Amino acid sequence: MPRYQENDLPKAKLDSNSLQKALRIFKYGKNHKWKFFLGLIFLLLTSATALAFPKLMGMLVDCVTNKNLNRANEIAVALLVILMLQAVFSFFRISLFVNFTENSLSNIRFALYENLVKLPMSFYSQKRVGELNSRISADISQLQDTFTTTIAEFLRQFILIIGGFIILGNISPKLTLMMLAIVPVVAVAAVIFGRFIRKYGKKTQDKVAESQVIVEETLQGISNVKAFANEWYEIQRYKNKIREIVKIAIKGGQYRGYFASFIILCLFGCVVAIVWYGITLTIKGEVKDVGDLISFVLYTTFIGASFGGIAEMYAQIQKAVGATERVFELLEEVPEDIKTSQKSSIVEKIRGNVAFQNVAFSYPSRKEVQVLKNVNFTAEFGQKIAIVGPSGAGKSTISSLLLRFYDITSGEILVDGKNIYDYDLENLRGNMSIVPQDVILFGGTIKENIAYGKPEATDEEIIKAAKQANAFNFVDGFPEKFETLVGERGVKLSGGQRQRIAIARALLKNPSILILDEATSSLDSESEKLVQEALEVLMEGRTSIIIAHRLSTIRNADKILVLDNGIITEEGTHQELINLENGIYKNLSNLQFSNS
The missing domain is CATH 1.20.1560.10 (ABC transporter type 1, transmembrane domain)
Structure with a gap:
């Protein structure tokens, strides 16, 4: 990078x-x-x-x-x-x-x-x-x-x-011509020489930085170094890099010595030459007086310095x-097309009926790979629709398309019978909430993170959302309660705590369409139980699209879609799909439940 x-x-x-x-x-x-x-x-x-x-x-x-x-x-x-x-x-x-x-x-x-x-x-x-x-x-x-x-x-x-x-x-035109013949040439030569020396200095800095990387890597992975008894190898690696630094630094020092000699001989030599020629012309009467000669030398110094500086500034x-x-x-x-004015309250509250009709999609960076191929399904208001399938089947892509993160290649996505491209983006996304697998919180307080779903929310609304999300007890246990700082990306909270903050955020937003993207897949059993309870509360009275990895979490879904290689291969309830002979869902189910 x-x-x-x-x-x-x-x-x-x-x-x-x-x-x-x-x-x-x-x-x-x-x-x-x-x-x-x-x-x-x-x-x-x-x-x-x-x-x-x-x-x-x-x-x-x-x-x-x-x-x-x-x-x-x-x-x-x-x-x-x-x-x-x-x-x-x-x-x-x-x-x-x-x-x-x-x-x-x-x-x-x-x-x-x-x-x-x-x-x-x-x-x-x-x-x-x-x-x-x-x-x-x-x-x-x-x-x-x-x-x-x-x-x-x-x-x-x-x-x-x-x-x-x-x-x-x-x-003095004569003195000016002489000065023109030598000063600019020497000044430009000094700039080029100086730039060359700086490059050498930069090389030394780069090598020192590389040696620091070795130190950092060795100390960070010291347990590996010790486990493999590779101390000698790391010492040798560092020694070689140090030798390179010395070699380059000594060469750079020599060039700086040449540069100092060049400045003394050429630049001061120029001044001597101009003063000598000026005195000669003054004695001959071609330069009026000594004052003019002094002025000439000062102007020459100004011009020489300006020539030296102007080349560097041109590069800048x-x-x-x-x-x-x-x-x-x-x-x-x-x-x-997003308005920049203060986020207004949602004008048009949608009901939450979703329909995918012959939707095909390829990512802009990989246009040759079709991620979804003619996907068709409907989700009525209040239904829980689960999407399962192997990794890379295109499950998360469906949620990205519903949120209009990407434009579909062909087909139509309808919300309440209206094409999603006919909605204002704020209005469409304002009616949706997503609880992802890896919740990223902003580095402020718990209160600010919950209120992200509704910035104008009152304290009562925030507390109510936290209670419904099973988050209130752990938040109330912190000394600073809702004013507790979560740390960068929420690092001070556990995975289960972050998930419940995300659920509280979604509850506060009160969406018509809820997207759960493998929301419990990375949690331990106790956290999963608390998060699952909170999710049940969250899913009430709204359309839910559940992208699931753990099948135990979707047994009660109204409809389960099995996505394989971008195509919906099976569709039905848990009971219907479990009865399909050699079905993908049945195989996934057997694998998971036999391992649990």
Whole structure:
């Protein structure tokens, strides 16, 4: 699973198409766009004051030659004013860019989350949640850095380079040509060299991370290591990895040494060369005075530093454009038709008659495999319909289709004689509840988890649902009662306790159609008894679709459907199916009851 760090996010090629896509981010600035453009004005003012600084410094040095103290004082005051202006302009530039960026990114984060939550199950069946999470956090952080600092700095350095060259050309065209021949080349070479060294540093980090994985694996599985007497093997594995780290780190150190030598020789050599040539031209009278030479050296330093910085920033902008493209990929995924307003009370209460008519289905990711083939059955209001069959027969798929998690390939599913695609999604799902085999609770309190079925429920309703679900006694036994935190995914509760919370949640919702997806298959006998009692209460007065693994739980069902390889092969009551010679149900029943 790719877990991108911000440093190694993929870059996008910068062209008019990719930049056009990236500029769509501005629509999320909404009524904050003016802050970005005002920030650009302050950016221009910051750059202008920065360009005035070397010129004034040169003029200040000339006061030594002219022995003009008053003029020196005036220039010194002007320099202080420029520094103060630069400080003020920088403050507003940074504040405005941060303000614009944070507001825009909060809108993007919200739009992204809203779209992700509304995406259909077919999307999640093809994507890893960890990857989405990792991508969103890394990509949004990249945008944050780029819009708060990188774009502004890139433009500032660009203005400094262009403005610097114009001013240098005015001071001395000859000296400018010499500077152009060496400084940019050396600056770019320094950037490439620096990037190469960073890659080496990253290699060392990767190897250290790999060695940490060995330590973690060994200590986590220490009982296995001891049981197989494999201490020597793990020690050798770690030793080899440590040797690799040393080898790469030493090589990286050598390259850093070369880089330090390169900087001393080339960059400082450039400064010496330019100063020497400048002095030669000043002596010949081609450069007016020493002040101009000082200004020239300062401008050259500015330009050299800007050349060095701008290459790195260009790479950051490429990453940001790539991040924007990936964010918009997720934003452009087509969501389900779900209203975003506060969940209203269900307008249309359905009765709960369900009919599958010639339903065929294949999962979007495996279109060649037909999971269901012409499935036909009816479930009248108040009936208990059980679906049994071997693993992979398509039992859970029936509940997913009823909830409209996926679109059927052919046929029709009717609820109260009306096609399920003619219902509003909220209305359809609002009339249904599912109690799955593996109940996942949210990391809040027990009260919040029960109220998830009806967020506006009163305390009395929550307590009543807990009592009906056989959950009240164990909840009341906790010191914090209904305010007890369940832990991430409900880890602080046992399987039976989680199931009863899920049943209380379903009871509170008061659905017309109830789906029980192997709700007791992973429980011990005592928990199963309590959960089964709670399920009996829950199933009263509503249509129940029971996907069963343990046949003992469905003996009283009004109708049992035997699903095998996507086809309903047998249908009837427990008694009718047990009498079928060589029937699948009879064989399953014999197997289970002979083993119990």
